[in-house]
Amino acid sequence: MDHQDDIFGASVNLEDTHLKDGYQEGYEAGFASGKDDGHEVGLKTGFITGEELGFYRGCIDVWNSVIRVEPTCFTTRVQKKIKEMDELVSKYPIMEPENETVTDIMGSLRLKFRAICATLNLKLEYNGYPKAADPNEIQF
Amino acid sequence: MERSIADELYSDIGEPKAELGQTSNTDVKESHSLDGKDDEWCEDELSWNGSDGELDRSSDLDREWQRRKKQFHSIGYRDGLLAGKEASAQEGFNVGFKESVLVGYDWGLVRGVTGALNCLSGELRGKIIESQETKTKFHNLYESMNNLSTTDALKLYNNDLSKRRVEEGKQNSDGSVLDSYHQQLRSLVLESPAIEVQFRDKSNAVLSTGQDPSLE
Numbered sequence: 001m002d003h004q005d006d007i008f009g010a011s012v013n014l015e016d017t018h019l020k021d022g023y024q025e026g027y028e029a030g031f032a033s034g035k036d037d038g039h040e041v042g043l044k045t046g047f048i049t050g051e052e053l054g055f056y057r058g059c060i061d062v063w064n065s066v067i068r069v070e071p072t073c074f075t076t077r078v079q080k081k082i083k084e085m086d087e088l089v090s091k092y093p094i095m096e097p098e099n100e101t102v103t104d105i106m107g108s109l110r111l112k113f114r115a116i117c118a119t120l121n122l123k124l125e126y127n128g129y130p131k132a133a134d135p136n137e138i139q140f
Numbered sequence: 141m142e143r144s145i146a147d148e149l150y151s152d153i154g155e156p157k158a159e160l161g162q163t164s165n166t167d168v169k170e171s172h173s174l175d176g177k178d179d180e181w182c183e184d185e186l187s188w189n190g191s192d193g194e195l196d197r198s199s200d201l202d203r204e205w206q207r208r209k210k211q212f213h214s215i216g217y218r219d220g221l222l223a224g225k226e227a228s229a230q231e232g233f234n235v236g237f238k239e240s241v242l243v244g245y246d247w248g249l250v251r252g253v254t255g256a257l258n259c260l261s262g263e264l265r266g267k268i269i270e271s272q273e274t275k276t277k278f279h280n281l282y283e284s285m286n287n288l289s290t291t292d293a294l295k296l297y298n299n300d301l302s303k304r305r306v307e308e309g310k311q312n313s314d315g316s317v318l319d320s321y322h323q324q325l326r327s328l329v330l331e332s333p334a335i336e337v338q339f340r341d342k343s344n345a346v347l348s349t350g351q352d353p354s355l356e
Contacts, residue, residue: 014209015208018212018213019212019215020216021216022213022214022215022216022217022219023216023217023219023220023223025213025220026216026217026218026219026222026223026224027221027224029220029224030220030221030222030223030224030225030226031225031227031228032228033225034227035229035232036232037229037232038228038229038230038232038236039236040232040236041229041232041233042232042233042234042236042238042239043237043301044294045233045236045237046239046240046241047240047243047244047294047297049244050240050244050245050246050248051244051245051248051251051290051293052248053244053248054247054248054250055249055252056248056252057245057248057249058248058249058250058251058253058254058255058256058337059255059256060252061253062253062257062268063256064336065334065336066260068334068336069268070264094245095241097233098234120259122259124255126255126286126289126290127286127290128289128291128293129290
């Protein structure tokens, strides 16, 4: 009922005004604090995500360097996995945190990395590397 | 005649009073004479009583309005606060993310290269790093990096950020602890031609993968 000509019309409209005024005030306050909070979380998440990606890139580059010198050092299966990781890191949209593909790419990178490390019997994980127990830790 | 009318009118009031207070007839008479003196006084009293009631009622209403105003205002405020936070949090997150992700990447790259080298068999490592000196340097870099967890690195990064805020105006990122690790890696990789590392092009905000021709 938009048009309330009865005596309650005015009070309903007034309540609406208070509601809107409060909303506006709250929105402004929330907008200011939300930006700072988000920035803080973004800084942390960005660093952690970047670290993981850079870490994969470093490993891949070293493995590729070894393969160039000694092409038979790794099995073809492992080499294939390394190549797949290479492509995934390259196509990861690092500057687009809102890109919908990032979760899938990161998940797939972790799986391949784990498979390579298991096959080659490597202990490469650094202190802070997302634990296998909670793979959802970094996802948002 | 007025008096009798008054008596009739106020007999209900007068009688219980008399009963309650056991008042004598003179008292009743006195009161009657008072009543009879001026009807205006009665009117005055009535109007005064009436205005008093209105005042009470209006202040009640006022209080009620204030209460409702406060109530609706705070309901709106709460909803607005959440909506405002939500609207800007993603924006702030994106800004922060883009600010730090490449710093983290450069740092992680050092972790990856030194870590993977450290895990290679001595034979394979010898094939891509010739000089023993470089091998030792790589190993030392690995050791000092491996002592630092991601949390430690985040703290270092945070220190760098606050330092940069203090020394605002100096745009160069040199002198930061994290960056010094990255520079060490760069110089070590230069010493080892067999190791090819895809460093990020610092002049560009995008990764230089050398594979994507769409990136200029």
